[in-house]
Amino acid sequence: MERQGSTYPKYSQGYSADVDIIREQEYPLLNETTYLDYAGTTPYAKSMIESFSRDLTSNLFGNPHSMSLSSQNSTQRTDDIRVRMLRFFNADPAEFDLVFVANATAGIKLVADSLRDFDHRGFWYGYHIDSHTSLVGVRELAEMGYQCFQSDNEMEAKISELATDQSKAPRLLAYPAQSNMNGRRLPSCWSEQIRSAANESGGNVYTLHDAASLVSTAPLDLGPAASAPDFTVLSFYKIFGFPDLGALIVRKSAARAFERRKYFGGGTVDMVVATGVQWHAKKESSIHERLEDGTLPFHNIIALDAALDTHERLFGSMANISAHAEFLAKETYDRLSSLAHFNDRKVCQIYESPSSTYGNSTAQGPIIAFNLCNSRGEWVPKTEVEKLATVQNVQIRTGSVCNPGGTASSLGWTGAELRRHYSAGLRCGDNHDILGGRPTGVLRVSFGAMTNMKDIDSLINFIEEFYVEKVPPIIALNPPLEDNEVVEPHFYIESLAVFPIKSCGPFKIPNGKRWEVKKEGLAWDREWCLIHQGTGAALNQKRYPRMCLIRPSIELERGVLRITCGAIAAPDQVSLEISLGWEDTSAISTSFCPSSAKRPTTVCGDPISLHAYTSPVVSAFFSDFLGVPCTLARFPTQTTNRYSRIPRTQTTWKNRFRKLIMPGSFPPDFPPPVRENGRMPITLSNESPILIVSRSSVNQLNETIKANTKHGSSKTVAADVFRGNIVVAERLARRGDVEQPYAEDRWSSLRIGPDQLRFDALDSCQRCQMVCIDQFTGTRRDEPFSTLAKTRNIDGKVTFGKYSTLSPEELEYDLEQPDRRTVMVGDVVVPSYRD
Numbered sequence: 001m002e003r004q005g006s007t008y009p010k011y012s013q014g015y016s017a018d019v020d021i022i023r024e025q026e027y028p029l030l031n032e033t034t035y036l037d038y039a040g041t042t043p044y045a046k047s048m049i050e051s052f053s054r055d056l057t058s059n060l061f062g063n064p065h066s067m068s069l070s071s072q073n074s075t076q077r078t079d080d081i082r083v084r085m086l087r088f089f090n091a092d093p094a095e096f097d098l099v100f101v102a103n104a105t106a107g108i109k110l111v112a113d114s115l116r117d118f119d120h121r122g123f124w125y126g127y128h129i130d131s132h133t134s135l136v137g138v139r140e141l142a143e144m145g146y147q148c149f150q151s152d153n154e155m156e157a158k159i160s161e162l163a164t165d166q167s168k169a170p171r172l173l174a175y176p177a178q179s180n181m182n183g184r185r186l187p188s189c190w191s192e193q194i195r196s197a198a199n200e201s202g203g204n205v206y207t208l209h210d211a212a213s214l215v216s217t218a219p220l221d222l223g224p225a226a227s228a229p230d231f232t233v234l235s236f237y238k239i240f241g242f243p244d245l246g247a248l249i250v251r252k253s254a255a256r257a258f259e260r261r262k263y264f265g266g267g268t269v270d271m272v273v274a275t276g277v278q279w280h281a282k283k284e285s286s287i288h289e290r291l292e293d294g295t296l297p298f299h300n301i302i303a304l305d306a307a308l309d310t311h312e313r314l315f316g317s318m319a320n321i322s323a324h325a326e327f328l329a330k331e332t333y334d335r336l337s338s339l340a341h342f343n344d345r346k347v348c349q350i351y352e353s354p355s356s357t358y359g360n361s362t363a364q365g366p367i368i369a370f371n372l373c374n375s376r377g378e379w380v381p382k383t384e385v386e387k388l389a390t391v392q393n394v395q396i397r398t399g400s401v402c403n404p405g406g407t408a409s410s411l412g413w414t415g416a417e418l419r420r421h422y423s424a425g426l427r428c429g430d431n432h433d434i435l436g437g438r439p440t441g442v443l444r445v446s447f448g449a450m451t452n453m454k455d456i457d458s459l460i461n462f463i464e465e466f467y468v469e470k471v472p473p474i475i476a477l478n479p480p481l482e483d484n485e486v487v488e489p490h491f492y493i494e495s496l497a498v499f500p501i502k503s504c505g506p507f508k509i510p511n512g513k514r515w516e517v518k519k520e521g522l523a524w525d526r527e528w529c530l531i532h533q534g535t536g537a538a539l540n541q542k543r544y545p546r547m548c549l550i551r552p553s554i555e556l557e558r559g560v561l562r563i564t565c566g567a568i569a570a571p572d573q574v575s576l577e578i579s580l581g582w583e584d585t586s587a588i589s590t591s592f593c594p595s596s597a598k599r600p601t602t603v604c605g606d607p608i609s610l611h612a613y614t615s616p617v618v619s620a621f622f623s624d625f626l627g628v629p630c631t632l633a634r635f636p637t638q639t640t641n642r643y644s645r646i647p648r649t650q651t652t653w654k655n656r657f658r659k660l661i662m663p664g665s666f667p668p669d670f671p672p673p674v675r676e677n678g679r680m681p682i683t684l685s686n687e688s689p690i691l692i693v694s695r696s697s698v699n700q701l702n703e704t705i706k707a708n709t710k711h712g713s714s715k716t717v718a719a720d721v722f723r724g725n726i727v728v729a730e731r732l733a734r735r736g737d738v739e740q741p742y743a744e745d746r747w748s749s750l751r752i753g754p755d756q757l758r759f760d761a762l763d764s765c766q767r768c769q770m771v772c773i774d775q776f777t778g779t780r781r782d783e784p785f786s787t788l789a790k791t792r793n794i795d796g797k798v799t800f801g802k803y804s805t806l807s808p809e810e811l812e813y814d815l816e817q818p819d820r821r822t823v824m825v826g827d828v829v830v831p832s833y834r835d
């Protein structure tokens with residue numbers, strides 16, 4: 001298909017070359033991925049960084065504000081760039097001033113703080129529902145009250161009211177130029193209307209215009225000062241990718257809003273008396289001099305020259321980018337809206353604004369917010385889409401995307417409902433995707449200057465491949481066995497493993513050795529974890545794949561945990577030994593995020609107490625290997641063993657968590673953790689339930705992967721990627737017997753070993769992209785998750801393997817038989833089935 005020139009006149013229009021060529025030369029990293037989060041940030045061009053680096057290495061830049069040559073060098077460049085940026089936004093330097101700030105949010109905060117100081121009564125605040133979180137937050141400073149305008153009509157009603165309102169109190173009205181959720185571009189006439197209404201009544205009204213989302217793909221035209229907003233904020237990284245810097249553009253005639261700002265810092269005063277009388281003289285020369293406290297980020301400011309040069313050279317103008325990105329957004333919108341399942345049900349629910357259409361760049365920017373539905377019309381959980389998108393290297397944003405009003409109104413949630421969700425444990429960025437049958441967040445794709453048609457194809461192919469059902473789903477995963485044909489398969493334990501350090505490599509229990517099973521799982525399983533020294537959060541393999549190369553082994557006879565790092569048999573392996581006892585640790589409180597798959601009902605981030613190893617040798621061992629500042633920590637014991645010295649207390653993290661998940665701690669109309677089909681839900685009393693993986697299922701999965709592999713290269717996986725504690729295999733007694741993959745889905749309980757130790761089967765294990773990490777090398781691949789997502793997707797959840805736990809009845813035995821609560825490789829496994 002011809003994609004350039006006459007067929008698609010707007011594609012790459014006015015660019016220095018076709019976007020694919022620009023991508024090749026300037027954005028090579030983008031060609032390895034499908035980057036669709038331009039609303040988060042635009043990537044930067046290679047030649048811009050090179051040009052900035054040349055600038056830095058060939059000039060000496062001193063701290064501005066002094067007389068030396070190097071200082072003057074910085075000051076002059078800053079002054080020039082300030083004007084250059086004003087011109088870029090068509091803002092006349094005689095009418096506007098540009099204040100450098102850290103980012104758009106800092107600009108918003110500077111305005112709000114100044115207005116708070118302006119009048120002893122404070123100020124009144126109104127903001128549009130499509131506002132970014134950073135605009136919403138201003139209401140907390142508005143001592144005279146605030147209003148959220150739920151629609152354009154409400155906003156416009158307020159504007160007309162202003163004309164007759166006699167109040168002289170300072171008021172601030174804020175709205176985004178473009179919604180960062182669905183890309184809607186709001187009317188640009190409001191600032192002028194507000195000003196003329198306020199002039200009529202002599203009111204003291206200011207306008208705050210958040211252009212941070214708009215500027216990434218459209219020209220910001222401040223035009224005649226009389227109709228421009230008083231304050232406009234933006235972040236430069238959203239336009240150029242770099243530098244990380246923002247601006248507050250002030251209409252000079254609104255500068256009085258800053259007159260009574262109380263704070264002063266270095267750079268904003270002419271004289272200060274530090275002791276005795278409390279006196280200082282503020283600078284009066286220019287707005288920016290009065291507002292830029294402290295040393296300017298002058299290197300960042302200087303980078304704007306390179307940014308602007310490169311941007312103009314590559315793309316010509318913002319108008320070109322706008323046309324290009326809008327064309328791609330329209331194309332995507334059309335293709336997403338036409339996706340349908342075999343039964344004609346729509347696949348995508350797009351949250352578009354009723355007052356705009358894709359392709360019309362006055363009212364719509366290149367951002368699309370949507371959710372996916374299956375053929376029965378049920379929502380696909382956003383975190384499931386996110387996991388698969390990650391594996392397929394499609395980068396999108398999900399959740400409430402920092403636009404609380406826009407997402408809530410699109411999804412139909414009321415404030416009261418959201419507060420209930422919060423009480424029930426929902427947090428920004430967590431995995432509560434669907435509540436009461438409705439999504440809690442959106443999927444967002446956004447386009448920019450360097451998006452190309454291939455990105456769009458990849459997105460649509462991704463959704464088509466994984467979410468468009470071409471044929472009715474097969475209901476029964478396994479054909480029911482008829483009674484007389486049940487040849488009782490001979491399951492046995494093929495291998496046993498514990499993962500002493502959460503998310504690290506396995507310790508394979510040697511053949512012939514019986515291993516203790518406790519109420520909480522196999523002995524020594526997930527006894528330790530690694531925590532980040534800065535955040536206190538537990539590290540996981542999804543984020544740090546090299547963790548699989550950290551291999552602990554338990555040496556009971558010597559009472560040590562021995563840890564070896566490095567690829568198996570690599571020459572540069574290093575090891576560390578620590579005692580299995582509790583010496584060398586000290587209690588710390590940290591927030592620990594339980595793996596969502598295992599503990600679906602707990603609140604992430606609540607403080608728990610862990611025992612961290614204080615020795616610098618221990619932290620250096622792990623930090624050096626992973627390249628992240630971390631140390632080893634141990635979970636407090638639940639039951640005692642001969643190594644535990646720490647008494648069990650009421651404040652262990654398990655008890656705290658238990659409190660949170662008790663049915664009844666939820667608001668009355670919120671469902672307690674579900675008990676599906678009478679199966680036992682996983683609770684925290686099963687601290688590390690035992691994960692059983694079936695060899696037959698792994699074999700079957702590999703057959704499917706092979707069948708679907710197009711180019712011969714084998715993507716089959718080892719059973720190790722599933723990180724099971726027990727791998728169960730089948731002994732086929734007679735010729736013609738076949739394996740029973742996924743039989744474990746229907747297990748209700750199991751008897752294992754000579755004494756028929758009883759285990760209860762719990763939920764199936766919900767999977768994420770972590771299964772794509774090769775456990776021997778630490779490299780990421782796209783299998784087996786891609787195939788699992790297609791073949792093992794049950795109610796929107798991708799599952800593989802079965803959790804189980806020692807049956808409570810086993811705990812009633814007094815331990816007359818010392819070996820009773822143990823398992824060993826080779827033990828016979830006899831499952832019972834749910835019907």
Ligand SMILES: *Cc1c(COP(=O)(O)O)cnc(C)c1O
Nearest residue numbers: 103104105132176180212213235
């Ligand atoms: C990105 C964005 C912001 C916040 O920008 P920061 O750089 O994080 O301060 C504010 N408003 C909108 C509309 C945005 O898109």
